[in-house]
Amino acid sequence: MITPETIRAAHERIRPHIHRTPVLTSDTVDRIGGARVFFKPENFQKIGAFKARGGLNAVLQLLETEQKAGRRLGPVTTHSSGNHAQAVAFAARQVGVKAFIVMPRTAPSVKKAAVRAYGAEIIECEPTLEAREEGVREVIERTGATLIHPFDDDRVIAGQATAAWELIEDAGNDQPFDFLMAPVGGGGLLSGTGLSAHFLSPTTQVVAAEPDGAADAVLSFSSGRVEKAPVVNTIADGLLTTLSDRTLAYIREHVTDILTVSDAEIVAAMRLLWERMKIVVEPSGAVPLAALLKHPDRFAGRKVGIILSGGNVDLGKLPFSS
């Protein structure tokens, strides 16, 4: 069970290794959106995404457990084609253990290079979920590595919760946020955001956003069972995963609503962030702002905190036209 003390301890644990990202505001965004928006730019975080928080907390907690038991921490592993791969590679390097990252052979070479730059070993596999899980099983059998799941893990969720925790501490004290917004893929960040709001700012409503082209969380949220998306086709490639029972439970408890947006709306929000705030945000990171812009009546005049989840994009393949 995650308590306020769990999140506080996670924050103490990871604090020496991460950036306390700032809080950004923009008169232009406020004017266009009709709300008062406070951004938490986790694109500036280590590895370029909030995932550094959860990966670090899990690995550091593992290390503590092993040390208390008088053992040395062995290698860690995960499968991911995205930011979690870098997060685990980064966390492993911080504590000096080996990381084995199972990645689909089709993953962009720039992402593989980033994982290698942290000293991790990449195991390539076919680009299917089955192949990825099988790859991790083989690594564990061969090396005894410990799996760091990208979201179905309370240590990871407590780490992700520190982003909203900092945002509330830095900008939500004098006047509480009316809303906190985060994107939802597997639900680790959203669960953590819901928990932090619940503990630190109980009057704040947490509203999630996901792409029309990966609209599984909104179905699961409504049915109470983990559902798959009817269509999987979106530019927001960090949000393709479905929830787990664990994250669905947190989300049903602490989240008010899940809004969906089209890819065109995501690109428009992303363009606004790039052009007017001069920051590089990946499509997944622009999804909550897209939802805010889509529902002006709902957020009119309200104080809104938005977590910009990451900034890892392939600059050679951007969705902007002239």
Add this chain to the structure above:
Amino acid sequence: MITPETIRAAHERIRPHIHRTPVLTSDTVDRIGGARVFFKPENFQKIGAFKARGGLNAVLQLLETEQKAGRRLGPVTTHSSGNHAQAVAFAARQVGVKAFIVMPRTAPSVKKAAVRAYGAEIIECEPTLEAREEGVREVIERTGATLIHPFDDDRVIAGQATAAWELIEDAGNDQPFDFLMAPVGGGGLLSGTGLSAHFLSPTTQVVAAEPDGAADAVLSFSSGRVEKAPVVNTIADGLLTTLSDRTLAYIREHVTDILTVSDAEIVAAMRLLWERMKIVVEPSGAVPLAALLKHPDRFAGRKVGIILSGGNVDLGKLPFSS
């Protein structure tokens, strides 16, 4: 003559209207560059560039002069296809006077839209220097507007000087900068940077950078006369202008050296800033970092302040390949 008091007064004058931009560092950039680099991200400044500082100082000083004389400030004007156009439009709006901006009809429509968004009136002209100057003459004759020159003006230079002034105050006190770096086009920012270093941090060397494809300042610096570039062809479209006698004099007095870089080196530096620091910087703004990366021996282990001059780019026409 610009004294420390001139710059301090400029800072007091513009402070309520501008952002005090932060100081950014990046372990990755330091590792790649072999130096300790402190960035002043003026891409986050109002209008997306340092030019807001000089434009505001000039307009606010004009306002003071007129008010002291018991007169009302009339309209202002300039010709520019770039950031100075927005700066004057922005400054005029801040003090509630009309701005007439002469822009070549070939200027990107996004830039015209930005100028119009500040309430300025655009006068289109043919894309030649002669037509632009003629356009301004006509505006002045017709409206009595006061010209705000983009760099050949001590009020503008004192405004631009506040960027380096803040950088030295915020990161150059305990240990002075070994180097401050700025790009050079007309020389307003560079003159101001040289003056601020001279007054606040006299052991700091100021090193400028300009594109091979607009390498006029390096010639003028060496000959002591305002020279034209032998070739004008560069992606750094903010740096095409030649110096004036005024800026050349400041630069010869307070600048140590001017380095030149190729467009490929500019794009590589720009990509590093976008990919690793997640900030949107225009080609002109990446020129000093390109020069630092080109001369690793010169900057090895040194403390370097770099002014990132702006972030106004057309996202539909980026120079990155996959």
